[in-house]
Amino acid sequence: MRVALTLEQCWHRVPGGSATSILRLAEALVARDDVEVVGVAARHGEPPAPSFVPPVPVAHLPLPRLALYEAWHALRRPRVEAATGPVDLVHATAVAVPGSRAPLVVTVHDLAFRAEPGHATRHGLRFFRRGTELTRRHARLVLVPSEASARECEEAGIGRDRLRVVPWGVTPQVVTEAQRSDVRARHRLERPYVLFVGTVEPRKNLPRVVEAVAALDRPDVELVLVGAEGWNEDLGALLARLPGRVRALGFLPPDDLAPLYEEAAAVAYPSLREGFGLPVLEAMAQGAPVVTSAGTATEEVAGDAAVLVEPTSVDAIAAGLEGLLADPAAAASLGRRARDRAAGFTWARTAEQTVAAYREALT
Structure with missing residues (x-):
């Protein structure tokens, strides 16, 4: 299957753990022979920081990030396929939910803004709320990294039947x-x-x-x-x-x-x-x-x-x-x-469970 993976977090000022998790997942998917991954991102004049360079080809849509996010959430355009060509499935790896003709899988890392709205800016709250609503309406499956996030999604109206807990992994480093x-x-x-x-x-x-x-x-x-x-x-x-x-x-x-x-x-x-x-x-x-x-x-x-x-x-x-x-x-x-x-948390396991969710979303 050919999957479009949103990778815009790699260009964020503060990429954070979500960008790290997305990159490690992309690396683990590339290592498999049953899925082809193409990244999708906004228009940028520069590559991301060296630590956040994606391991897959990235197709860029013509809008800069803020305009792209607003267009996706308000108009559901431009569609991912305008940059990537035909794909079997789109995986939105965060709450910026793109428009597409293909089936949609969304990763929700957390919904902390619902419990602590004061921790986000006014614009951030609007963005998070709209992304969560689009996820609830359009995602065939929603991937979460923990049971805690699964409970938050249920409270936000996303049925448990559409939630799949896919924990993240880690790669231990040998340190001299x-x-x-x-x-x-x-x-x-x-x-x-x-x-x-x-x-x-x-x-x-x-x-x-x-x-x-x-x-x-x-x-x-x-x-x-x-x-x-x-x-x-x-x-x-x-x-x-x-x-x-x-x-x-x-x-x-x-x-x-x-x-x-x-x-x-x-x-x-x-x-x-x-x-x-x-x-x-x-x-x-x-x-x-x-x-x-x-x-x-x-x-x-x-x-x-x-x-x-x-x-x-x-x-x-x-x-x-x-x-x-x-x-x-x-x-x-x-x-x-x-x-x-x-040692029980591996990115290979994360990729295995993610691909299983892709297959389920396509049935």
């Missing part, structure tokens, strides 16, 4: 001692550190992470932040709460992340709401001890191989971190369990 030393030296990481990886935006819960680290009686431990500045958070004000003990590294390429995970005394990811929580799985795959949220999608990912805490409680986050920092042997044991659990 030289790479660990290089990353520490380049980023001047001389002390034990708690690592946070994620876009700086409200649902990632970074203010409570900062407060939790500040509450620890461990002046030798610093907080290392990795991720692009997003929206509705004042990063400067957050950093001021932890003077001399926080280092913001900004967005880093994937090759830097694996050694950072492995060198971390703990990884903190107590997000308020996630569709999946890819940094949790990436950290686990490198054997890092993780503190993450109970009662969210990240608990589905972590199972019993992470410290689960109430994400709205600074005391709970601090206690989770302190337990790992105070007992390195227990932290190492947790990291080994995490690595073992992460």
Whole structure:
């Protein structure tokens, strides 16, 4: 079958975990011999950042992104086929839902905007609501990365009979001692550190992470932040709460992340709401001890191989971190369990379940 895969997220200012998941899925689909994938995106004058270059040919429609998204959602045009030629199926990999004559499969990563509308801009809310409504009307199947996202979709009126849970995968990296030393030296990481990886935006819960680290009686431990500045958070004000003990590294390429995970005394990811929580799985795959949220999608990912805490409680986050920092042997044991659990999440499995959904949508 020939499938058109929307890849516009690769050009977003903050690609995030959704773009990473789409690229890894595309790579896994390319490795198969039962599906041909062509990407589709808006008009761009430049390629995406090197870390987000798609592994498949990309057909570009004539409109720039904002105009394309508006046209898709208001007019259902231009159709995907205007750029790709005939396709058997269109897979909208996010909530920008394209027009097409072919059957439609949509990936919904999460519907966080419904629970926390204040975390999105006015334009973002309108866009998300329209995309969700188009998904409800037109998608033959809706793929979600977790049961948490499946429940959100049901609450939004998408029947369970059209939902398929397709978890994301991870590719563990082999990290050498030289790479660990290089990353520490380049980023001047001389002390034990708690690592946070994620876009700086409200649902990632970074203010409570900062407060939790500040509450620890461990002046030798610093907080290392990795991720692009997003929206509705004042990063400067957050950093001021932890003077001399926080280092913001900004967005880093994937090759830097694996050694950072492995060198971390703990990884903190107590997000308020996630569709999946890819940094949790990436950290686990490198054997890092993780503190993450109970009662969210990240608990589905972590199972019993992470410290689960109430994400709205600074005391709970601090206690989770302190337990790992105070007992390195227990932290190492947790990291080994995490690595073992992460081994069950592969992109090949994600691709297998995705292709099964394609076939089902075409019957």
